Amino acid sequence: MADLWEYFKNLFRKAQTSSPSNPYLHELIVRTDEEITDYERWKKTLVRRRLQNWLSDQYAIHRVLPDDIDEALDFLDTPASKGFVIHLHRTQYSQRDAIHFFDFLRERVLTQNYRVQISDHRTYAKNDWMEASQRHYLKPRLDINEKGGKMKQQFGNITIELLMRDDRPYNLKFQATTYKDFQFEEALPFNDLMQIVLGDN
Numbered sequence: 627m628a629d630l631w632e633y634f635k636n637l638f639r640k641a642q643t644s645s646p647s648n649p650y651l652h653e654l655i656v657r658t659d660e661e662i663t664d665y666e667r668w669k670k671t672l673v674r675r676r677l678q679n680w681l682s683d684q685y686a687i688h689r690v691l692p693d694d695i696d697e698a699l700d701f702l703d704t705p706a707s708k709g710f711v712i713h714l715h716r717t718q719y720s721q722r723d724a725i726h727f728f729d730f731l732r733e734r735v736l737t738q739n740y741r742v743q744i745s746d747h748r749t750y751a752k753n754d755w756m757e758a759s760q761r762h763y764l765k766p767r768l769d770i771n772e773k774g775g776k777m778k779q780q781f782g783n784i785t786i787e788l789l790m791r792d793d794r795p796y797n798l799k800f801q802a803t804t805y806k807d808f809q810f811e812e813a814l815p816f817n818d819l820m821q822i823v824l825g826d827n
Contacts, residue, residue, distance in 0.1 A: 651749035655760060657729070668726040677719065677727055681710070682824040689817075702801060708816040709801035715794070724795035725760070728788040731800055732762040734823045735784055740764045743783075755792045762786040779810045781819045 657665070668674055680696075687694055688701045695701070698716040702709040714724055732742070743763045750757055766780040782804035789797040800823075804813035 651747070653747055655745040655747050655762075664722070665726050665729055668722070669730065673719075673723055674727070674730065677723065678824055681712070682820075685710070685820055685824070706806060707801055707803045709799065711800075712798040713796075714798055715791075715796050719795060721790070721793065721795055724788055724790075724798060728760060728762070728786060728798060731786050731823060732764065735764050735786075735819075738780060738822060739767045739769070740780070740784070741767055752791075757796075758790040758793070760788045760790075776811045777809055779805050779813050781816065782813050784819075 681699070684695050684699050685701070692701070698713045700711045700713070702711065719727075732745075736742070741764065743765045745762045746760075748759045748761075762785070764784040764786075766778070766782070768777045768779070781802045783802070785799070785801045785803070787797075787799045787801075788795070789799075802813075802816060802819060
């Protein structure tokens with residue numbers, strides 16, 4: 627009994643001193659058969675379609691009137707990195723919707739010549755809450771252009787991250803980071819990636 631009590635004390639201490647770089651729980655994402663079945667059902671729902679359409683509409687607005695987009699969304703646009711952040715805590719989407727859309731974005735990227743570098747989950751203490759981060763990190767399969775001898779980077783490296791606070795969806799970030807290196811061809815336009823991710827199945 628004393629050993630069990632010591633185990634829980636150590637676990638609590640580790641949780642309290644944890645951080646994003648030193649999580650008290652770090653594991654690979656592995657979906658159960660039930661989760662996969664539920665995801666396949668979710669893809670056919672109106673919720674998925676509405677979320678996808680809303681994001682597509684907001685991206686179209688952002689391209690012409692960037693100040694007029696929904697307050698639940700921000701777009702990232704720097705020379706090396708482009709993407710978006712959905713502020714889920716400002717929406718009515720459930721944890722189920724958030725996790726499935728997170729996996730849906732990964733699935734859409736994998737329709738291109740991409741591979742999953744890692745999919746992991748980290749849990750750590752942050753201020754007065756517990757924070758959990760699920761991440762899919764995808765890299766292009768690097769093909770060499772026979773004419774110029776440069777590697778094709780497609781849209782660059784893609785990170786999809788779902789942040790939860792006390793088990794409630796907080797943010798979902800989708801970010802493409804390109805290589806600025808003479809060994810690589812110019813990246814494909816981010817707009818093309820958005821059409822792939824948000825287009826019809």
